Amino acid sequence: xxxxxxxxxxxxxxxxxxxxxxxxxxxxxxxxxxxxxAGHDVVGLFVERVADYGATVVRCAxxxxxxxxxxxxxxxxxxxxxxxxxxxxxxxxxxxWGWVRDDPPLGVTELDAAEGTxxxxxxxxxxxxxxxxxxxxxQGRRALTLVPDYHLCxxxxxxxxxxxxxxxxxxxxxxxxxxxxxxxxxxxxxxERVEGVHGPRTLDVIVVESRGAGA
Amino acid sequence: xxxxxxxxxxxxxxxxxxxxxxxxxxERLGHTVEFPQEQTCCGQMHVNTGYRRxxxxxxxxxxxxxxxxxxxVTPSASCAGTVRESHPLLAGLGGAGLPDxxxxxxxxxxxxxxxxxxxxxxxxVGAHFxxxxxxxxxxxxxxxxxxxxxxxxxxxxxxxxxxxxxPRADAxxxxxxxxxxxxxxxxxxxxxxxxxxxxxxGAEVVCAADNSCLMHIGGGLDRLSAGVRTMHxxxxxxxxxxxxx
Amino acid sequence: xSTGSDGRVWLGTPAFPKAARTALTDTQLRRNxxxxxxxxxxxxxxxxxELTDFEALxxxxxxxxxxxxxxxxxxxxxxxxxxxxxxxxVHWAADxxxxxxxxxxLVRATGEREVVKVKSxxxxxxxxxxxxxxxxxxxxxxDLAELIVQLGEDRPSHILVPAIHRNRAEIRDIFQREMxxxxxxxxxxxxxxxxSLTEAARQHLREKFLTARVAxxxxxxxxxxxxxxxxxxxxxxxxxxxxxxxxxxxxxGIEKVVPRFTDLEVFLQLLPRSSTGERxxxxxxxxxxxxxxDGPQAFHLVLLDNGRTDVLKDTVGRQALACIxxxxxxxxxxxxxxxxxHSYGSVYPGPIGAVLTPQLxxxxxxxxxxxxxxxxxxxxxxxxxxxxIPEVLTHLRAEVVEGGRQGLRPPTAxxxxxxxxxxxxxxxxxxxxxxxxxxxxxxxxxxxxxxxxLPGPLRGWSNARDTAVPPRESFRDWWRKNREGGG
Numbered sequence: 050x051x052x053x054x055x056x057x058x059x060x061x062x063x064x065x066x067x068x069x070x071x072x073x074x075x076x077x078x079x080x081x082x083x084x085x086x087a088g089h090d091v092v093g094l095f096v097e098r099v100a101d102y103g104a105t106v107v108r109c110a111x112x113x114x115x116x117x118x119x120x121x122x123x124x125x126x127x128x129x130x131x132x133x134x135x136x137x138x139x140x141x142x143x144x145x146w147g148w149v150r151d152d153p154p155l156g157v158t159e160l161d162a163a164e165g166t167x168x169x170x171x172x173x174x175x176x177x178x179x180x181x182x183x184x185x186x187x188q189g190r191r192a193l194t195l196v197p198d199y200h201l202c203x204x205x206x207x208x209x210x211x212x213x214x215x216x217x218x219x220x221x222x223x224x225x226x227x228x229x230x231x232x233x234x235x236x237x238x239x240x241e242r243v244e245g246v247h248g249p250r251t252l253d254v255i256v257v258e259s260r261g262a263g264a
Numbered sequence: 265x266x267x268x269x270x271x272x273x274x275x276x277x278x279x280x281x282x283x284x285x286x287x288x289x290x291e292r293l294g295h296t297v298e299f300p301q302e303q304t305c306c307g308q309m310h311v312n313t314g315y316r317r318x319x320x321x322x323x324x325x326x327x328x329x330x331x332x333x334x335x336x337v338t339p340s341a342s343c344a345g346t347v348r349e350s351h352p353l354l355a356g357l358g359g360a361g362l363p364d365x366x367x368x369x370x371x372x373x374x375x376x377x378x379x380x381x382x383x384x385x386x387x388x389v390g391a392h393f394x395x396x397x398x399x400x401x402x403x404x405x406x407x408x409x410x411x412x413x414x415x416x417x418x419x420x421x422x423x424x425x426x427x428x429x430x431p432r433a434d435a436x437x438x439x440x441x442x443x444x445x446x447x448x449x450x451x452x453x454x455x456x457x458x459x460x461x462x463x464x465x466g467a468e469v470v471c472a473a474d475n476s477c478l479m480h481i482g483g484g485l486d487r488l489s490a491g492v493r494t495m496h497x498x499x500x501x502x503x504x505x506x507x508x509x
Numbered sequence: 510x511s512t513g514s515d516g517r518v519w520l521g522t523p524a525f526p527k528a529a530r531t532a533l534t535d536t537q538l539r540r541n542x543x544x545x546x547x548x549x550x551x552x553x554x555x556x557x558x559e560l561t562d563f564e565a566l567x568x569x570x571x572x573x574x575x576x577x578x579x580x581x582x583x584x585x586x587x588x589x590x591x592x593x594x595x596x597x598x599v600h601w602a603a604d605x606x607x608x609x610x611x612x613x614x615l616v617r618a619t620g621e622r623e624v625v626k627v628k629s630x631x632x633x634x635x636x637x638x639x640x641x642x643x644x645x646x647x648x649x650x651x652d653l654a655e656l657i658v659q660l661g662e663d664r665p666s667h668i669l670v671p672a673i674h675r676n677r678a679e680i681r682d683i684f685q686r687e688m689x690x691x692x693x694x695x696x697x698x699x700x701x702x703x704x705s706l707t708e709a710a711r712q713h714l715r716e717k718f719l720t721a722r723v724a725x726x727x728x729x730x731x732x733x734x735x736x737x738x739x740x741x742x743x744x745x746x747x748x749x750x751x752x753x754x755x756x757x758x759x760x761x762g763i764e765k766v767v768p769r770f771t772d773l774e775v776f777l778q779l780l781p782r783s784s785t786g787e788r789x790x791x792x793x794x795x796x797x798x799x800x801x802x803d804g805p806q807a808f809h810l811v812l813l814d815n816g817r818t819d820v821l822k823d824t825v826g827r828q829a830l831a832c833i834x835x836x837x838x839x840x841x842x843x844x845x846x847x848x849x850x851h852s853y854g855s856v857y858p859g860p861i862g863a864v865l866t867p868q869l870x871x872x873x874x875x876x877x878x879x880x881x882x883x884x885x886x887x888x889x890x891x892x893x894x895x896x897x898i899p900e901v902l903t904h905l906r907a908e909v910v911e912g913g914r915q916g917l918r919p920p921t922a923x924x925x926x927x928x929x930x931x932x933x934x935x936x937x938x939x940x941x942x943x944x945x946x947x948x949x950x951x952x953x954x955x956x957x958x959x960x961x962x963l964p965g966p967l968r969g970w971s972n973a974r975d976t977a978v979p980p981r982e983s984f985r986d987w988w989r990k991n992r993e994g995g996g
Binding site: 052054055056057059060062063066067070071073077079081082083086090100101125129136140154157158161174176177178179184190192195196197213214217218222223224225226227228229230231232233234235236237238239240241243245246247248249251 | 523538544545548549554559560561562565566568569572573577579580581582583584585586588592593601602607651652653656657670671673676677680703704707711714715717719732735737743744745746748749751752753765770771773774775777778785787788789790791792793794795796797800801802803806812814818819821822824864923
Binding site: 271273275276278279280282283284299301302303305306307309310312313314315316317318319321322325360403404406407408434435436438439440441442443444445446447448449450451452453454455480481484486487489507 | 649827843857879887910923927966977
């Protein structure tokens, strides 16, 4: 542990100008930034901002949700679809689908062979058009939404928060979190955006809102 | 109001006409301007090139020369910036009384357009300049002193002027004091783009609030025989008739 | 690529003015840089202007970084506890060599000979790939631009877009020539379409991701209170490395710690908008230690000093440690726009490099960098954490001139001239004499009020610019004659 002592010792020596009795709170941080940049139509803004990334967004009522899932999967031609533990059964369309369960845990080859993954989200952020996955029920471990080339995410309108501060305040940092804002993309060649590098090349989002709840 | 002119060492030697133009503008507006003879230089070149200790006597000289004036007006955004921002920091390296002396003077130092618009509340200074002009906001005007649209408001009120917008106006011209010497090639590359933007406006005159940047831009334009002249903003504000640029 | 003699930041290029001269003649580079910087400037401006309170966010970001720096020891100890409690292992590295030894030892312990890497400035700084190679371990860069740089045996030239100096045709050639030696070869008929190139990279790297058992990453942030580490990225290569392998080794500069997890609410708004000009980058991953059944089951966090405590020591220069590596300062810098990143001779190019590199390696070893700026201030305006880069540059120039921390050097011609100028300028009488001499001298050499060629170090100036001759009468002489009746 000598390097630990060396580094901490160097830091303390470098900070000779800081009064010994100063506490971190005495170094003022003014937080007069806005808690939210969203207007009153949070759901509408989320939909608009997700679409800005080139993701497909559909809004529907609860009784239309399973149909919207079926339509999205059909549009994408995905039948062998991973459904994580805890995904609401009511959102699964009837019919002859090849739902793949992660129990026992799928190997990478099996993940790679799947045609898509269907999940819920822990939180969604309107201003940035972000869905946040926390590996909770309906989302599964991180690899499930990473290796397959298609991610269909069903977001309940009541999970959409206006902006980044609300989202972080409501998340549990002990869980592994993935903030997803649109499909995988790169601008590494000549600074031109190309969608789809290593993450899912297609992201579809279905926003489910109870009647009267939306704008 | 006791007003002093801080001409700056550079204008004093290279562009005395700018100093006379400042006098004409302020006197036309009914003010008396004094020129303290003990003034020399704010020390900008020394500070920006790393010779901060050599600048300390100049800081002291400045504070002494301009003590007691209500306003010190200078036709240089970069020198005004040096006095207001660097002098208080450098004062700590000088004698015991220096910080107080600097604190008394530095806040009273105004770049010309700040003084006209903010202190005198004037935008029409009664100028007449029937020429096509573009304005280059120098870095110290734009990001240092944050002069904003003050120079443009003054220029727009000039009778007969054909004021055209400079594309990519916020880009540095590449002067940077000793940068133009130490990194002459990079400086020239920046100058080339600035000249191209100036030429694309079709202006006869490119003006600014700093003669140093204008010397850089004008030096390049002259080398190309480009047919565009550089003028300090003050000279346009001082013009009243048919003078040719 | 090699590490510098001190094992900190490599400085393999000549002094900035000389390196820049070469870069300025590279027409392809100039065109790429012009296109890239103008594109990203416009995007950044739009993303920033969308937030009416961006200035308040910058202030908060700056203040949080100041708070962290002033109590860095406390936050690092807290971070160590939090990570350890969550099942991770924390290592401390005083310098590059020690960090490389730690990582090498950790990889060896897994029995693996290959690692996949997420783009990381810290591991570039310490030359980790080279150190691993010496130990017989191959490191695969997985960020697209880093892959281009690695396959091309090249150096990164931008913090965010390391292959900004390459165009699509060059990249196609590199992929066709080199991919086969590293893994899956590029298709024979690969064209230079952006989608084809991206697809080739996807196919090439996918087998690495699916088989890798050890990953090495950097970190954008780490929250002291929870032990949560954050990686911000776009392509998904980060997620692959952070999720699929069994062992994850993260090398993080000690300045990357932030006090609280919820402080990320500031930085996750500042970083993407300043960096890529997006409201949010495609993927941000956070993890806290080890989570059973999800992701790597062994997590090592290497806390790297490597000169950072030297930066911390300097009360003016310290602010450079607030950098969140967004690269906004590079993109707005008129010097960077023309010279590109290689001229800076460091993994940290552009304005932030010009203040960080000399502090990390000692001003004596990078003495030209603080002068590689016009002090135009565009970097300070763009910096999301309000690092006053011109202030630090000016401060470091003084360090260079005053011999800095490297011991005294003999006075240069410039120093002699500056000293003489200061003496003259401190005497109105001498100053007046000098002015008159200059006017006479100018009158002798000038033609039509112009000088076309100047001697010595001024030649570079006069190569492209005419110089006005001082008029016969200075302002103060005119004043005396006309306003005071003197002479």
